[in-house]
Amino acid sequence: MKNPVLHPAASRFYADHGWLKSAQTFSFHGNYDPQRIQFGALRVLNDDTVHGGKGFGRHPHDNMEIISIPLEGTLEHQDSMGNTALIRRGEIQVMSAGTGVYHTEFNKDQDEPVSFLQIWLYPNKLNVEPRYDQVAYASADLHNRFQQILSPDPDDEGVWINQDAWFHLGEFDKGFETSYELKKDGNGLYVFVIEGNIEVDGQLLSARDGYGFWPGSPVSIKAAEKSFLLLMEVPEKW
Template sequence: MKNAVLHPASSRFFADHGWLQSAQTFSFHGNYDPARIQFGALRVLNDDTVYGGKGFGRHPHDNMEIISIPLKGSLEHQDSMGNAAVINPGEIQVMSAGTGIYHTEFNKNQDQPVSFLQIWLYPDKLNVAPRYGQTDYSKGDRHNRFQQILSPDPNDQGVWIHQQAWFHLAEMDAGIEIEYALKKEGNGVYVFVIDGMVEVNGETLQQRDGYGFWPEGRTVIKALEKSNVLLIEVPEKW
């Protein structure tokens, strides 16, 4: 497919900080590749594991939409707006950093790691008032269908951000095919395989592979085995 990028899991940047193991799809901090800066508004997709009791100390962000999706364990959050929360698998957290925010993220447990996806998107509005959001999507229906967990609309399903972007999750049985229809014409699609193996428009993706493309027709995801998939729809320009 034209205008497509394939990011095999093995091609990601790896950062080993002892307490933190981070697999980074795009350039991040000391890891840099000019060909791997972003996919449209999607700037960061880090697959992080933090060991017991460790975490990210107080640090700042501004003008970025920051999303955390725990996969295993419990992530403890505190920020300069006074929010204190614990995020578990089946929940999603967002921060609109806007004019500026400080926060910390720690593994709540001493005896087991926490694994989560840390995702950053460029916002479509700068210098907004910082805000925090969190919701539980665990009881939603994503068996062999896409469940929306994020959108630009505060009144829609899931959390919301300042960007024309949508996140969906699907838990697929082997052999199942799902068609995805763009929410906004001209947007791109980035498929990240949490586990399993899928085929996307003829491209085979395995666990932790990523595949971004600008659809020219139908977008079909087929599970080649039991799979969990995150689909991120983002604009190319904003």
Template sequence: MIHKADSRGKADHGWLVSNHTFSFANYHNPERMHFGVLRVLNDDKVDGGRGFGTHPHDNMEIISIPLEGDLEHKDSMENSAIIKSGDIQVMSAGTGIMHSEFNKNSDQPVKFLQIWVYPNKRNVAPRYDQVTLDKTKSKNKFQQILSPNADDDGVWIHQDAWFHLGNFENNIETNYQIRKKGNGVYAFIIKGSAEIGDQKLEERDGFGVWDISDVKIKATSENTEILLMDVPMTM
């Protein structure tokens, strides 16, 4: 399953430009509803001082990965935080949560990935967490940034999912082992280019594989940054 960057759904609201890998809001494509439990992968750019006003979520695991700039978060659990490149934020919406997200700066955009994963438990108590990643751990290898386990590296969610980030020099090869039998892997090229299996991928392309135990990945340009999302293929 390949989703080229320019084939994604696009919403341009002026202050917000959002590219949707999967169906979202006004973008509906019946062939692009989800990849297993991975429901939303939005690549958002928000103008200075603008953002999303307070709005509700429930029964979804919501992950934000800032790429550039500073994103200000406020929610109904009285959390107030600023996340930036190198951080990862998670919310379990569970029984219901209200939150807002704004660009903290007025003079530069904020760019971030917003990812939604269906949970394996419904109506859990809502929660919020964020961590700052040690970027040295993703140099030419994949660093775990999310798992089902609260005591593992990164943040955790209510799902048998593992996310990894890697920053690779040109021609570096790595072999990623699927974390749970039956899971698939969706790779998103944040920067640069790579070959995954026999598939050539460029910046902002996405590629999903399943029914495998491991996958070979090779960076084909300098400073290639890849996000891997290892997720159950059944709800």
């Protein structure tokens, strides 16, 4: 069995551009560590905060599955496919960049910051037609359970991507215990704690810690306090 990887919050790369503060779990742009390139198909996990009225100007992507999960504020998206959208907490955005797409992301609010998780996964199909989607979920659906927000199946819950990956969000009361069963044999699980403290198969994790491992059986999860977490099940190879 492959060794697990633990990424404490304080070990992440940090970039402070004034208008943007970014905590990066994996190597990104000028921040590079050959030991922290990816976890399976998971290539980027950035914890970004953008000041009021600021944002990312028009820039390109290709052959990457890009997921945004807002945590606070309102993110405004525009792209070369003709999409214009506002994304808030309680919504998930996906963009399959495929053969190539340009987009912008800005903080819609002039006075308050917007915070969101920016996640990139390698696709299992190259040069697909670019695609955009977003869906909403109810906060109540996360209470003491995992709500699926992403899968490889267009007919399943949440957004879909070109990869054998499943994402779930959950908000758990202190002391609540549950488990997670992998959807596909051989996949790995990367846990990111958004808020709180959690125990995952005996590994204690705090807010903004990340933990990637390759479980062979259902994963046990216990909330040491009120917690909010993201599970990302991803393939090792594709």
